[in-house]
Amino acid sequence: MDIRFRDAEPSEEERAAVDAVLGPPASGWEGGARSAADLRFAARSEPRRDLLLPALHAVNDRVGWISEGALDYVCRRLTVPPAEAYGVATFYSLFSLSPRPKRVLHVCTDLACQAKGGQRLRDQVEQRLGPPGGSWQESPCLGLCERAPAALALEAGRPPRAEVYAPADADEMARTPADAVAGAPSPDGGGPHLDVPGDAPAVAAVPQAGQDGLVLLRRAGRVDPGSLDDYRATGGYLALRRAFELGPAGVIREVLDSGLVGRGGAAFPTGRKWDATARQPDHPHYLVCNADESEPGTFKDRVLMENDPYALVEAMTVAAYATGCPKGYLYLRGEYPRAAARLRHAIATARARGLLGTDILGKGFSFDIELRLGAGAYLCGEETAIFNSIEGYRGEPRSKPPFPVEKGLFGKPTVVNNVETLVNVLPILERGAPVYAEAEPKLFCVSGAVERPGVYELTFGATLRELLELAGTTGTPRAVLLGGAAGAFVTDLDIPLTFEGTRNAGATLGSGVVLVLDDTVDLKRLILRIAAFFRDESCGQCVPCRVGTVRQEEALHRLSRRVSHEDLLLLREVGRTMRDASICGLGQTAWNAVESAIDRLGVYE
Amino acid sequence: MIPLQPPRRLIDVQIDGETVRVPEGATILDACRAAGKDVPTLCYGDTLTPKNACRVCVVEVEGARTLAPACSRKAEAGMKVGTGTERARHSRKVVLELLGSSVDLSTTPRAAEWTAEYGADPARFGADAATVAQPAKVDNDLYVRDYSKCILCYKCVDACGDQWQNTFAIAVAGRGFDATISTEFDAPLTDSACVYCGNCVEVCPTGALSFRTEFDMRAEGTWDESRQSETTTVCSYCGVGCNLTLHVQDNKIVKVTSPHDNPVTKGNLCVKGRFGYGYV
Numbered sequence: 001m002d003i004r005f006r007d008a009e010p011s012e013e014e015r016a017a018v019d020a021v022l023g024p025p026a027s028g029w030e031g032g033a034r035s036a037a038d039l040r041f042a043a044r045s046e047p048r049r050d051l052l053l054p055a056l057h058a059v060n061d062r063v064g065w066i067s068e069g070a071l072d073y074v075c076r077r078l079t080v081p082p083a084e085a086y087g088v089a090t091f092y093s094l095f096s097l098s099p100r101p102k103r104v105l106h107v108c109t110d111l112a113c114q115a116k117g118g119q120r121l122r123d124q125v126e127q128r129l130g131p132p133g134g135s136w137q138e139s140p141c142l143g144l145c146e147r148a149p150a151a152l153a154l155e156a157g158r159p160p161r162a163e164v165y166a167p168a169d170a171d172e173m174a175r176t177p178a179d180a181v182a183g184a185p186s187p188d189g190g191g192p193h194l195d196v197p198g199d200a201p202a203v204a205a206v207p208q209a210g211q212d213g214l215v216l217l218r219r220a221g222r223v224d225p226g227s228l229d230d231y232r233a234t235g236g237y238l239a240l241r242r243a244f245e246l247g248p249a250g251v252i253r254e255v256l257d258s259g260l261v262g263r264g265g266a267a268f269p270t271g272r273k274w275d276a277t278a279r280q281p282d283h284p285h286y287l288v289c290n291a292d293e294s295e296p297g298t299f300k301d302r303v304l305m306e307n308d309p310y311a312l313v314e315a316m317t318v319a320a321y322a323t324g325c326p327k328g329y330l331y332l333r334g335e336y337p338r339a340a341a342r343l344r345h346a347i348a349t350a351r352a353r354g355l356l357g358t359d360i361l362g363k364g365f366s367f368d369i370e371l372r373l374g375a376g377a378y379l380c381g382e383e384t385a386i387f388n389s390i391e392g393y394r395g396e397p398r399s400k401p402p403f404p405v406e407k408g409l410f411g412k413p414t415v416v417n418n419v420e421t422l423v424n425v426l427p428i429l430e431r432g433a434p435v436y437a438e439a440e441p442k443l444f445c446v447s448g449a450v451e452r453p454g455v456y457e458l459t460f461g462a463t464l465r466e467l468l469e470l471a472g473t474t475g476t477p478r479a480v481l482l483g484g485a486a487g488a489f490v491t492d493l494d495i496p497l498t499f500e501g502t503r504n505a506g507a508t509l510g511s512g513v514v515l516v517l518d519d520t521v522d523l524k525r526l527i528l529r530i531a532a533f534f535r536d537e538s539c540g541q542c543v544p545c546r547v548g549t550v551r552q553e554e555a556l557h558r559l560s561r562r563v564s565h566e567d568l569l570l571l572r573e574v575g576r577t578m579r580d581a582s583i584c585g586l587g588q589t590a591w592n593a594v595e596s597a598i599d600r601l602g603v604y605e
Numbered sequence: 606m607i608p609l610q611p612p613r614r615l616i617d618v619q620i621d622g623e624t625v626r627v628p629e630g631a632t633i634l635d636a637c638r639a640a641g642k643d644v645p646t647l648c649y650g651d652t653l654t655p656k657n658a659c660r661v662c663v664v665e666v667e668g669a670r671t672l673a674p675a676c677s678r679k680a681e682a683g684m685k686v687g688t689g690t691e692r693a694r695h696s697r698k699v700v701l702e703l704l705g706s707s708v709d710l711s712t713t714p715r716a717a718e719w720t721a722e723y724g725a726d727p728a729r730f731g732a733d734a735a736t737v738a739q740p741a742k743v744d745n746d747l748y749v750r751d752y753s754k755c756i757l758c759y760k761c762v763d764a765c766g767d768q769w770q771n772t773f774a775i776a777v778a779g780r781g782f783d784a785t786i787s788t789e790f791d792a793p794l795t796d797s798a799c800v801y802c803g804n805c806v807e808v809c810p811t812g813a814l815s816f817r818t819e820f821d822m823r824a825e826g827t828w829d830e831s832r833q834s835e836t837t838t839v840c841s842y843c844g845v846g847c848n849l850t851l852h853v854q855d856n857k858i859v860k861v862t863s864p865h866d867n868p869v870t871k872g873n874l875c876v877k878g879r880f881g882y883g884y885v
């Protein structure tokens with residue numbers, strides 16, 4: 001590779017931030033001090049490109065933005081061409097390539113927040129802090145929908161800090177930046193910081209917390225998520241022991257028999273995925289836990305990870321054992337500071353106690369988990385985009401085939417599973433597939449016009465009406481958005497909440513979103529937000545999605561002013577093309593909710 | 606010397622009901638061409654791994670949920686492909702409309718022909734439809750980057766990067782509709798890693814990248830392909846012996862390309878072969 005670097009120098013702080021992740025440079029060729037030995041230097045090429053995203057995070061999180069000097073230094077350290085690193089850095093919305101304040105407030109303007117006064121909040125923030133782009137910016141769904149409207153302050157520094165505002169109050173948020181900057185220096189290092197200022201107790205997100213009979217949420221609010229002993233005292237690591245008894249093939253058989261279907265949106269049978277990966281002759285195999293959760297209205301994975309982090313660590317260990325993976329990546333969205341802290345702690349303590357690392361529980365099985373943070377890109381939840389993101393490329397989806405089970409992360413066979421999917425594996429092993437399948441648990445993220453928003457656990461087969469009775473609707477319900485921005489509006493409350501039931505009703509369970517809209521919500525505005533979301537989050541690779549999402553939004557703007565048949569026809573034609581000809585699920589689903597709003601709710605009649 | 610390829614198994618594929626036989630590993634596009642079908646392509650490059658980003662080559666594969674990009678999907682034994690079905694034609698039409706309404710396709714070969722053939726009407730999105738219009742980047746004497754003509758096919762990036770030149774001067778930056786081809790921090794080419802091989806110009810399907818001579822002559826209104834002749838010759842600089850095709854108008858070399866079917870260079874040249882013709 002013939003790479004030319006620029007002459008921009010990093011500041012001391014930027015250099016230190018990068019070195020903290022990559023270690024000190026080995027030679028002058030990597031941007032260190034020049035020595036006589038550098039003159040007789042044979043270039044090595046260890047592929048370390050996968051550290052690009054962590055290195056960019058390090059700079060952005062410490063300084064607040066990424067300068068030319070910092071980018072150049074990262075490139076030297078990792079042997080990445082600067083143009084490519086720039087392309088990667090500009091892909092993620094949490095990174096800035098121009099100077100900005102250390103503390104940036106991210107104000108959610110997405111669906112659940114919009115249904116709860118998000119626009120008013122946005123306007124108030126603008127009045128106090130000026131136009132977006134400096135000390136605050138609009139954000140897609142922050143995954144805090146149960147406490148909408150939500151905002152998150154991210155403050156660069158050492159260590160970086162985060163603060164949650166939900167429900168957000170503009171006065172409070174506008175006051176804090178000055179206080180925070182002037183405030184006492186934050187502790188560096190020290191014990192685990194498992195909490196983020198402003199966060200709420202478990203029960204705020206899990207109205208059923210503490211109830212008997214819960215499966216996936218059984219520990220929420222009952223045990224200390226920072227305590228491995230609590231976890232073990234409540235049945236933790238029984239599933240892994242059971243897995244060791246069954247052997248890898250036995251585990252896969254149980255998962256196949258349980259009928260478990262992926263909870264990340266695509267509803268693919270998990271056992272078949274595991275089986276296909278386990279059989280691949282090419283090694284190593286990789287496990288990727290998809291914790292990117294950026295579908296607007298979705299927060300179940302966050303709630304699981306925050307309240308029961310060891311369950312995910314154990315479930316990943318079981319999955320890795322079954323499919324023959326020595327290494328697992330936990331790809332977590334960058335806007336989940338509390339989940340990150342708790343998972344980091346859980347991984348470290350599990351490792352310290354021999355539950356991760358070499359020779360786990362003395363069974364001769366080795367496995368470890370690396371936590372990777374996303375940086376603000378919904379698309380990175382797409383299973384192949386995750387691979388590119390982890391490998392240090394732009395988070396653009398790859399064309400399939402080949403499928404991940406054959407060629408995934410680093411070109412090797414890879415299992416990608418959603419957080420909720422993985423956590424289901426524990427009760428499958430603890431109880432056995434038949435008992436599990438009798439009452440299969442499913443999580444729903446209920447938000448919008450309800451009395452008790454939050455994550456609910458039901459067994460498959462309950463109806464939407466039953467779920468809404470638990471949550472208690474407020475106002476006059478008009479419609480329910482099922483499955484998130486990529487889902488569909490429904491009005492029939494007797495839909496059974498199963499994969500088939502929703503499919504028969506022309507909807508989808510998707511990621512478990514149940515956003516309830518009452519008649520005070522401005523539907524046209526909500527639909528505009530959906531269109532803007534897809535336009536913003538499109539990677540830009542393929543024409544139907546890159547341009548189609550723009551044309552969809554333009555037509556919806558015109559329609560919200562004046563209904564015209566040409567625009568409705570245009571929407572249908574563009575929508576059909578996005579669905580038929582886009583590379584990935586983002587473009588393929590960008591028309592779903594809009595179409596259902598037109599056909600079922602008659603918004604433009 | 607071209608090494609003999611190992612023998613490949615042949616498979617049967619149905620294209621619009623007609624069975625064609627192609628070697629295993631061939632793409633649907635290869636099969637379509639074997640069947641004599643004219644499937645439009647823009648981002649497909651004969652010397653590059655297809656990125657299947659433009660989606661004008663989509664075809665309908667029986668049993669598949671979505672349409673398939675012919676240029677990159679491997680043909681499989683027994684596959685039934687429809688190249689001119691209503692669904693495939695509809696997507697091509699809309700894709701041409703989406704492109705035509707956002708990008709200046711005036712120098713894209715065959716764009717006008719396909720627009721007519723598929724009945725595409727880019728104007729239907731209205732006069733306010735967002736476009737990628739921007740001033741051309743004229744920052745060196747050799748070639749010009751006019752990204753208002755760029756369809757983001759990734760070919761130049763692949764040619765500059767790991768597929769041929771290994772220089773990595775340009776990459777895609779930004780996201781979605783704002784994505785562009787860019788050097789780091791959008792620096793001028795003269796500050797970038799570019800070595801002016803012009804291989805990116807060679808593969809660009811739209812004229813977004815063009816010789817400075819061509820760009821200037823178009824601006825003056827003197828560019829006239831009907832008055833140009835092409836002569837293929839051997840580069841006289843070094844011993845490699847690359848083939849050059851000189852494009853001559855009014856006794857002046859106006860640009861240099863290179864034959865893609867040359868087994869050694871596959872259309873690639875270096876700065877001297879591509880731009881060093883001043884002495885001729």
Ligand SMILES: Cc1cc2nc3c(=O)[nH]c(=O)nc-3n(C[C@H](O)[C@H](O)[C@H](O)COP(=O)(O)O)c2cc1C
Pocket residue numbers: 261262263264265266267268270290291292293294295378379380381382383384416417418419421422584585586
């Ligand atoms: C644009 C897009 C975004 C996605 N985001 C997520 C996500 O955040 N989390 C997730 O688990 N799956 C997401 N998916 C689905 C994944 O591609 C994949 O199907 C899933 O992670 C597989 O896990 P499962 O089989 O356990 O459901 C997304 C898909 C698309 C197309």
Ligand code: SF4
Pocket residue numbers: 379396397537538539540541542543545546582583584585586587588
């Ligand atoms: S559908 Fe959209 S997000 Fe997916 S690859 Fe195409 S442009 Fe990118």
Ligand code: SF4
Pocket residue numbers: 764765770772773774775798799800801802803804805806
């Ligand atoms: S001229 Fe050569 S080096 Fe420059 S951008 Fe094009 S391909 Fe890369």
Ligand code: SF4
Pocket residue numbers: 754755756757758759760761762786805808809810811812813814
């Ligand atoms: S400049 Fe040309 S080759 Fe490069 S992406 Fe644009 S259209 Fe393709």
Ligand code: FES
Pocket residue numbers: 108109110111112113114140141142143144145148149150296297298
């Ligand atoms: S946090 Fe605002 S919509 Fe989800």
